[in-house]
Structure formats: C-alpha cells, structure tokens
Amino acid sequence: MLNITIEYLTFLLKSTNQHGVHSPFSYKLITKCLYKKTTSSLWGKFKEIKQQLLDNKETVKVTDFGSGSKIFKNDERQISKIAKVAGISNKKAKLLIRLVDYFQPKNALEIGTSLGLSTSAIKLGNPNCKIVTLEGCPETSNVAQNLFKKNNFKNIQVISGEFKNTVPQSVKNEQFDFIYFDGNHNKKSTLEYFNSCLETINNDAIWIFDDIYWNSEMKEAWKEIKAHPKVTVTIDIFHWGIVFFRKEQAKEHFKIRV
Template sequence: MYFQLRSYLNFLLKSQNQHGLHSPFVYDLVTKCFYDKSNYEQYDLIKNYRNDLLRNKEFIEVTDFGAGSRVFKSNKRPVFSIAKNAGITLHRAKLLYRLTNYLKVDKALELGTSLGIASSAIAANKNTGLISIEGCPETANIARQQVQKYQLNNIRLRVNEFEAELDLLIRKNQKFDLVYLDGNHQKKATLDYFEKLLPSAHNDSIFIFDDIHWSEEMEEAWEEIKLHPKVQVSIDTFQWGLVFFRKEQVKQHFTIRV
C-alpha cells in the first residue's frame, strides 16, 4: 500500500492535462477522447452489465495464474466482491469504450476477461470484434452468461492459458487495432506477452497495460516497454499504460491525469 501511495504522489507531480501537449495526435486524443463529456447510450449497457455482477451473491472457485490478490485470502470468492475489488471501475470502463470508439477499433484482443466488465466496454461498440482470453473456467463461465444476457455477439471468449492462445493467434498472423492486457501483473509475464504480441501490431495499434504501478517490478516492466524501439508514444494514466507504434511520431512519453 505504501509503495502505491508513493507511486501515485510521484505520478501527480509529473502529470499534466491537455495544456502544454506539443503532440497534435496526443492533444486530440486527450481533448476529444479522454476528456469527452458526451453521454453515450452505450454507457447504459456497461453500467447495467457491471451492476448485475455487483448484485451476484454466487461463490466461485477462482484459478489464479497471475500475481495473486491483495484483497482475497481464499480462492473461493463471491462474484459481487470480484466485480467490486478486481473488476474495472465504471469510470475506466467508459474511457475504454471511448478509446475503442475514437480509434475506430475493428479487431481487439483482451488478455484476462475476468467477469467481462472491460470486455463489455470494448464490445459495446458493435463494430468491434473482440477476442477475450481467460484462464479461469469458473470466472469465464460467469462472463459467458453475462455476454449472452447482454447479446454481445461480437465477443469470442476463449478459456485457456494465454501462451497457448497467443501462439495460435500469432501463427495465424492476426493483427489487432487494440490489445488490452489485464491478466498477469508480473514483470516477466508482462514483457513476454508484449514481445509475443508485437507482430500483431500495426502502425495505428494501441496496447493498454493495466496496473502499471501495481508493484516495483510492474513499474520496471513499464519502463522497459516505453523504451522499446518500436514504441513511439507512451502515456501513463497511473492505472493504465498506453503505447502507440506510429512511425510518423517523434518518440515521446506523456503522464496524463484522467
């Protein structure tokens, strides 16, 4: 907890809003997407999807492949508590929808479906096809029920370990406009997934890394990702790290309050 507090204070010292941004691309992204105050009708779907889960008192057995939980002491967990403590917030879910919409995302990939709140935010844009991978069968089962209930037919949910699915996607030479990584908050795994997914990126792709300030080693992973020669633009929003591969951009890093 002390580490994250220190990281957040450090973030606040470095961060800025739209003022003083010298990149037209990032300025437009911040003003027209990050700070877009429009009340999109798709927000209702995302909110209802999430609220459904917050009312769900069912207990499930969670198989955890990542860095574990700071909240839960047992793998037997109530769905509403997972949604509240481990799921994406409504504020972030709305931003994820706006990013998908603003960047006109056609094909998206998510590592770590969990209960599918972030999945619903991406797939609320019906023009976006999403492949979402989850390692835990019981968590994926809840997500599948929700996806069917809300008729999110543009989501393909796959239950498997990430490595096996990624190998399959890379062999098929799949390209993605958006990749959302929220499944394993460990340095080595994060860097391995990043390297493995690089061939699936094109010039206008965005990769979003969740919980980049989760731990010291996640911050180290984020620093390495920022410095990668293929990454041109990176944005730290504290919760997320966003990277772009736009060859026409000068390499720059931004720290933005959202």
C-alpha cells in the first residue's frame, strides 16, 4: 500500500490537465470525455447492476491463473464480497462508460470478466457493441453470464479458460476496436496478450490496460508498450494506461490527472 501511495504522489507531480496537451485529438478526448460527467441514467443502471451482486451472498470457488489476490486469502469467496472489494471501482466504471459512449466501438474484447461488472459498463456505454469477454475461472464466468441474462444484455460471448489459450483463439481472424486488458498483472503475460492482440488493430482502436502501477513488472510492461512502433498516443491516468494506434498522430505520451 505504501509503494502505491508513493507511486501516486510521483504521478501527481509529473502529470498535467488539458492545458498541458497540444494534440487536438487528445485535448478533445480529455475535455469531452475524461473530464465530462457520466450520464446519470447510465450510472444509475450500473449501480443497480452492481447492487444485484452486492446482494448475492452465495459463494464461488475461484480459480486464479494470474498474480493472485492482494485481498482474499483463500479460493472460497462470497460473491457480494468480490463485488465490493475486487470488482471494478466506481471511478473506473464511470470512466469506462464514458469512454465507450464517446468512441462507440462496434466490437470489444475484454480480458478478465470476473463477475461481469466491467463488461456491463462497456455494454451500457454502447448497447450495440458486440463483446467477447474472457475469464479464467468457470464459476465466476457463470455468475457473469447470469448477470448478463438477468439484465437482458445481448451479444456478449463469455469464454472460460486460461488466457494463454483463449486470447490467441479469440483474436484469430478478428478485428476489435476496443480491448480492455484486466487479466494477469505481470509483465510476461501482459506483453504476450499485447502482442497477440496487435493483429486485430485498426486505426481507430483503443486499448485500456488496467493497474499499470500494480507492481514493478506492470510498470516495465507499460514502458515497453509505449515504446512499441505501432503505438502512437498513450494517456496514463495512473489507474489505467490508454493506448491508440492512429497513424496520423505524432508519437506522444501524456500523464493526465482525472
């Protein structure tokens, strides 16, 4: 906890707001999306969906193929507690809804479904978006599928299995204009997913990497992602790293306080 606090204080010292951004594309994104209020009706629906999970006292046996949990000490976990402490935060959920609403992607890939809260945020941002979401744990993916069914969400395909297998299979001969990376929080896996997904990009693709300051490995992975020749613009908002591949843009990296 102390390390992440130090990282955040360092980030604040190095970051800026829209006034330090001269790229028209990035300036518009920051002022019209990142700094905009979340539509109240969409946020109200998200809170309703989250409450459904917070009210669920059933337990699941979690299969974790990643870096493990910093909170839970065993694999038997109550759904309500997962939603409360390990699900997407309200701040991130608001941002995710706004970003999807702003860019209106048609095809999205999510690496790390968990209980389905972040998937729900994507679907709320654009109800017409077709989503493929990957989850390592069969029991939590079942909870997510039930959540989607209960809220009448269509065109969401949940694929369960280890990411080392499901990521390459999911991106084969596909094109995604939005990818949310919230899987294994280590350098090797993150870069493997990054490289596997590169074949799916188009000029308007937007990728979001969760928890880029989670540990030293994630910081190293983020550094390598920014340096990749196909990456043109990145926006570091501390909790996320946002990546663009717009060929008409000069290569620029921003640290933005949100």
